[in-house]
Amino acid sequence: NAGVTQTPKFRVLKTGQSMTLLCAQDMNHEYMYWYRQDPGMGLRLIHYSVGEGTTAKGEVPDGYNVSRLKKQNFLLGLESAAPSQTSVYFCASSLGLAGFTDTQYFGPGTRLTVL
């Protein structure tokens, strides 16, 4: 099992450019999440999904879009990148048991710099 994988590992963008970050999990998990990690701010939830075809906003969704067309994949898009989106992005997944809070498994992260 590869667990949670993220593509790419590093990326540099210019302001206004767009890009898509790919997250894939091979654990048959229902729930998937996108976080950003910034110094001194911990991890903040951007968007999440509770199943194929569903998405919902997290704490800091502005400037990002997501899609979950396949259960194993969760895509995070930046339509017009801004320097404030310079961050490390983590994807996570969890089993998704109704009425139960279960463990989130994190990917290795994508370091994004917007110039």
Add this chain to the structure above:
Amino acid sequence: QQQVKQSPQSLIVQKGGISIINCAYENTAFDYFPWYQQFPGKGPALLIAIRPDVSEKKEGRFTISFNKSAKQFSLHIMDSQPGDSATYFCAASFTGTASKLTFGTGTRLQVTL
């Protein structure tokens, strides 16, 4: 609004010492409190977790102490080792929210020889 406050921001402990990291929460609906460990260049990984029906949980050298009335919980690392040097995040969640976690701001622990 920061719902989970974590302290200290950084911590230096000698090998063999006890590392203590504290967290306080505001939302009394939280019913699951995990700690995540993150090594440089890696994603966070679950270390240990507790639910509010117990006041303490121990796994090896790692212990969570939980004080429901004070809305506080802490991580104790006994006999700290250089391999424990990492960033530690506390978090909180409550049932019915798709296992969403609210994280603290993190504590960078350095264990010196």
